[in-house]
Amino acid sequence: MKSKFIVIEGLEGVGKTTACNTIVDVLNYQGIEDIVFTREPGGTPLAEKLRELIKNSVENEEITNKAELLMIYAARIQLVTHVIKPALARGAWVIGDRHDLSSQAYQGGGRCIDASLLRCLRNTIVDDLKPGITLYLDLPPAIGLKRAYNRNSLDRIEQESLDFFERARERYLTLAAQDDSIITIDASQNITKVNTQIKFILKSWLNQIGENKCIGTHG
Numbered sequence: 429m430k431s432k433f434i435v436i437e438g439l440e441g442v443g444k445t446t447a448c449n450t451i452v453d454v455l456n457y458q459g460i461e462d463i464v465f466t467r468e469p470g471g472t473p474l475a476e477k478l479r480e481l482i483k484n485s486v487e488n489e490e491i492t493n494k495a496e497l498l499m500i501y502a503a504r505i506q507l508v509t510h511v512i513k514p515a516l517a518r519g520a521w522v523i524g525d526r527h528d529l530s531s532q533a534y535q536g537g538g539r540c541i542d543a544s545l546l547r548c549l550r551n552t553i554v555d556d557l558k559p560g561i562t563l564y565l566d567l568p569p570a571i572g573l574k575r576a577y578n579r580n581s582l583d584r585i586e587q588e589s590l591d592f593f594e595r596a597r598e599r600y601l602t603l604a605a606q607d608d609s610i611i612t613i614d615a616s617q618n619i620t621k622v623n624t625q626i627k628f629i630l631k632s633w634l635n636q637i638g639e640n641k642c643i644g645t646h647g
């Protein structure tokens with residue numbers, strides 16, 4: 429049985445929030461109402477505290493790359509154990525705003541952390557949990573960051589160099605090319621086109637896993 433865990437991924441400002449709303453519309457149209465949202469890092473009281481630490485600088489102390497990685501995985505194990513797995517076990521759908529692929533891209537690609545450490549953490553922490561489908565919104569970082577700059581002050585990770593985000597994007601694209609469950613969507617198109625594509629991909633996938641209960645022309 430395919431996992432009812434749908435993940436949306438991409439760099440800053442690619443439109444993940446907007447995409448989550450589109451996913452909900454598609455699921456609701458299928459009569460699916462029991463939907464749990466998660467965001468990473470975050471999603472439990474402890475994970476939200478870790479999110480603050482990860483996103484904001486700590487006075488007089490540099491956060492090392494490995495400390496950042498471990499905080500992200502500490503937040504993830506809390507979320508996976510207390511929210512995602514229980515939700516899936518009771519038959520709910522889970523929509524994740526980011527999941528493990530973000531760590532592969534940001535910490536593996538962006539921070540250049542050794543692949544063996546990432547693999548070890550991934551195998552230990554997320555283990556058998558694999559999203560049924562991951563929608564990766566692809567956009568050159570300069571465009572997404574411009575959207576983020578226009579929005580608010582930049583957090584610790586958003587202040588990274590363009591090279592950092594280019595490396596993260598490259599890693600996303602490499603991993604997406606190796607895994608059929610990761611679908612790349614061109615997020616440089618206008619919002620309407622991106623949404624139409626998300627709906628099409630999602631409906632096809634629901635059909636494929638036998639969850640499409642409606643034959644209609646929605647969207």
Ligand code: Z5A
Nearest residue numbers: 440441442443444445446468469530531534585586618619
């Ligand atoms: N992080 C990590 O390093 N490792 C990990 O393992 C995990 C995370 C899980 C989370 O921050 C940070 O943690 C993130 C990665 C790191 N850091 N960075 N940098 P976050 O959750 O606060 O940030 P985010 O995930 O990048 O969210 P975001 O900046 O809000 O991006 P978004 O949700 O994709 O953007 P949006 O709000 O949907 O859209 C942004 C704007 O663009 C908005 O005004 C839209 O109306 C507009 N938009 C959306 N789509 C379009 C199109 N197609 N055309 C034009 N305008 C558009």
